[in-house]
Amino acid sequence: MALGFDISLAFLVVVLAAWTIQVHDTYSAVLAFVVFGLLVALIWVRLASVDVALTEAAIGSGVTGALLLSAAALLRPTESTVAPPGAAWCTAAGVVCAIITAGLGAIALLLPDPAPTLAPLAAANLPQSGLGNPVTGVLFVYRALDTLLEKVVLVLALVGVWSLAVDRLWGGIPALWPATCPDSTLTFLAQLLPSVGLMLGIYLCWTGADHPGGAFQGGALLTAMWLLVMLAGVRAAPATGLLSLRLLLVAGPTLFLVIGLSGFAIAGAFLAYPPGYGKPLIVVAEGALTLSIGVTLGLLAAGPAERAREP
Amino acid sequence: MTSTDIFALCATTLVGLGLFGIITNPQPLRKIVAFNVIGNGVFLLFGVVAHRGAAAGLGADPVPQALVITGIVVAFSATALAVALLLRLAKQTHLLTLEADDGSDGDLS
Amino acid sequence: MASFLMSAAGLVLAMAALGLVRIFYGPIDADRLIAAQLIGTCGVAILLLLAGATEATPITDVALILALLAAFLSVAFVRGAAGFASASEQGDDDR
């Protein structure tokens, strides 16, 4: 029974991906990509990785989908100017890709089963940190340096996006498309939903210590709610030059770094937690990171400044 | 053939399809979408390996899971950067192509 | 009970698959949006049924996120749809 379900799910995902690749209209392709993300989240649930399913649903499908949809709508008028490649070229590319797929598939099937695993090690050392969720344990204890550097990558990407603004608009306001289209239904939704989303984001961040959830998932929900408020025109996008906004952006990584550096003094190594204080420190760092991730992802989706700041 | 094998094949097919899309779709935005399809395929391969490594009462190995979570977030930031570049390009040139103006192979592509 | 819930999930997945036909053949953007929302609802139902079948309650959180983001995405969808764009940007030629 379960096998039949999994086969149909995998088949649907492949069909949707093929449709996304070959359809002519970009907007339809992006729409199909969002549904594709939803079904991929179902696959993650079937692979017993609920943490990843939460991330995929929130970021991979939700926030990425909103970003691509607005880009597709903006670029719609320019779409017909591009000629598709010839049939011979497509056939050659198809053959090459089929060979690569077959090779990868063979490798994936030949990989050792059961795979070499760190699960027993992670599970055995988890009680020392006081956490209950092994994935959060990996993210914030065993591989904390990766997580810290990833925050730096996020901030760097944001610097890259911001630097695309025209010089005289530096520090201005991102033009979140389209800024105005008053609609009472939309306003109602933008006033009702964020309170629910905020609560759910905090819940996910809080529950992440012991159950699936965490800073990324919570932060992505905050992003979605913030984007909703801005899209509905209830609140304008903030000026990228605001000091408070920039402080929020770096608050999470900085706090994490401070906790990591203090590990030298207290526990004898970078990003080491003193025994007994691991869980409270991680929850504090996660809270700050949730806020920073939410703000960073939202600003990434909002794009570079396109209007000057009011004096 | 177990469920995990099915998902492994699904993941590799996604990589192939996405690669095909990157090569054959002329519009840059479609290339970005195809890139995300490849990304999903690669992440799913990680998920398959994690699920095969289930042990110690955990449904899947937590280390690949954590890698994929960071991977999804980084993939989003790369997508956002690419989309911002693309929109700026479209604004600057009023065109939406990576080809050079004279129709020959562009050095941008 | 678990196998009953699993087969119910399979049935709802089949309905989602049929909904894909509407996404593929449109004919207009609005039809695709409706189909996408419908598949979203199907996805929520499938997750709830899977949570019941495998007795893994955290799966319910995934369903909660999907339900919340469905409303958010509907706004993003409609903002990009042909009817909305032509209203907000005059002179924009739709297909």
Added chain:
Amino acid sequence: MTLALDLLTIVGVSAGCFFFVAGTVGLLRFPDALTRMHALTKADNLGLGLIVLGLLPQAAGLGHALKLVAIWLLAQVSAAVASQLIAGAVLRQRSAIWP
């Protein structure tokens, strides 16, 4: 007692599945976008509601049960708002073609 609860689950989930089938048939068979909206707002939400009702007896604790109800309410809001916005877009597009 368990038997009665299981029976409630089976009845609720089966009825929910029936409405999902009805919704999909509506989506495929109705003639235009505005009528197809019924499939989303009525049939599928009723189906989800019945499935939630059916799963409530199996819920692990009060918190889980509340989550289930919250999911259904969120789906309601989502469908209501989405259909309003989509209908508006359809009408605007029509008036753009036939002013």
